[in-house]
Amino acid sequence: MDHGQGPAGPGWLVALETSGLGEALRQSVWVYPxxxxxxxxxxxxxxxxxxxFDLRLLGVGCRLPASPxxxxxxxxxxxxxxxxxxTGTLLFISEATALAANPAFLAKMALLVLALANIALFHHGAGRTIAAWDGRPPPMARVAGAVSLALWVGVLALGRLIAYL
Known part of the structure; x- marks a missing residue:
């Protein structure tokens, strides 16, 4: 976004960014931080x-019961x-037009959706039998843990990269 000329992009993004809330977030010395x-x-x-929890699914601390x-x-x-x-929504509102065009932000949002879907799949699948696990989780739980860990690390890394792309 070019701050000298104002935001450019789809109307709804411009409206978000130039709203009173968007302006307040950008102009306050304390609110945005x-x-x-x-x-x-x-x-x-x-x-x-x-x-x-993902590390437990992958076998770290197998003596610790997974259910508790x-x-x-x-x-x-x-x-x-x-x-x-x-808070993420507020941060988005403050720079909606730039973030909507930022490849790191878009990739972060995609990984976030996948990470949340992975959690839902785990809780509706392998996680339903967690009380019956004795030690090592079943294979699908281990896969869910590995996928989850990778996705969340990706979310964090891409979140940090937003400032550089």
């Missing part, structure tokens, strides 16, 4: 909890998601 910090905190909670670990980490991940979605 606070939103950014809360977004990073949300990501840390979400991805940290998911990564810890899941009950511990799921609320942490949900809290992270509850922070990340609204």
């Amino acid at each position: 606070l939103v950014e910090v809360l977004h990073i905190l949300g990501l840390a909670l979400l991805v940290g909890a998911v990564a810890a 670990l899941s009950r511990l980490l799921l609320p942490v991940a949900a809290t992270g998601l509850a922070l990340t979605v609204p």
Whole structure:
């Protein structure tokens, strides 16, 4: 986006970015940084909890029962998601036209959708029998853990690359 000439792009993106909320986010000395910090905190909670569980699915700490670990980490991940979605939306509003054209942002969103779909598939598939696992998770759970870990690392990496593309 060229700040000298104003935003360019589809009308709805321009409307978001030039809205009072978009302007307030860009012009405030404290609001944008606070939103950014809360977004990073949300990501840390979400991805940290998911990564810890994914590692358990991959065999790290097999003596630790997966079911209680899941009950511990799921609320942490949900809290992270509850922070990340609204703050990410606010960050998007502040630079909607530039982000909508940014390949790293678009790839991040695609991986995010795949990561969330992977979680849903796990909870409707292999995760339904988690209480019966004794030690090593079944093969499909291990695959879900490996895919999840790769997707979330990709989300984080692409999120960082947004500033450089």
